[in-house]
Amino acid sequence: MNTKLLMGVSAGFLGLLGIALSFIPQEILTFFNLQVTQLSTLFLQIIGALYMGFAMLNWMSKASLIGGIYNRPVAIANVMHFTVVALALVKIVFNIQQFETTIISFTAIYIVLAAAFGYVFMTSPVKESE
Numbered sequence: 001m002n003t004k005l006l007m008g009v010s011a012g013f014l015g016l017l018g019i020a021l022s023f024i025p026q027e028i029l030t031f032f033n034l035q036v037t038q039l040s041t042l043f044l045q046i047i048g049a050l051y052m053g054f055a056m057l058n059w060m061s062k063a064s065l066i067g068g069i070y071n072r073p074v075a076i077a078n079v080m081h082f083t084v085v086a087l088a089l090v091k092i093v094f095n096i097q098q099f100e101t102t103i104i105s106f107t108a109i110y111i112v113l114a115a116a117f118g119y120v121f122m123t124s125p126v127k128e129s130e
Contacts, residue, residue: 003125006116007062010078013109015055021048032099054081067125075121082114 020028025044029036054077061074089107096103 001067001116001120001123003066003120004062006113006120007058007066010082010113010117011055011059011062013055013113014051014058018048018051018053018055021045021051023048065125067120067123070125072121075117078117079114079121082110082117086110086114 021044025041025048026036028044029040034040057074058078061071064071064074066075086107089103089110093103093107
């Protein structure tokens with residue numbers, strides 16, 4: 001598997017989410033018809049910072065061998081994040097009454113990335129040509 005591409009795509013996805021959550025949390029809360037409070041805004045900004053940190057980790061690790069015993073912490077962290085979020089989204093996707101397209105899109109992205117990182121974690125890397 002082309003881990004450089006996978007790490008770049010995941011970094012871009014997480015980076016975009018992180019920037020949005022960090023800099024426009026009130027607008028995101030309003031879009032989802034959620035109450036805009038100082039606490040809810042703060043939580044979204046904290047989550048955004050976590051996403052940006054994860055994006056930077058993936059971006060900076062994309063040139064390294066990943067899989068098997070190589071960069072195991074990076075691989076398992078990505079497997080854990082994408083799998084847990086995918087499971088949480090799958091749990092609600094069948095009962096969601098509004099924002100179906102948004103939730104289903106995020107669910108599909110998370111499932112694909114969870115599967116890809118699971119594959120990378122379980123297989124030995126192949127040295128990719130530069």
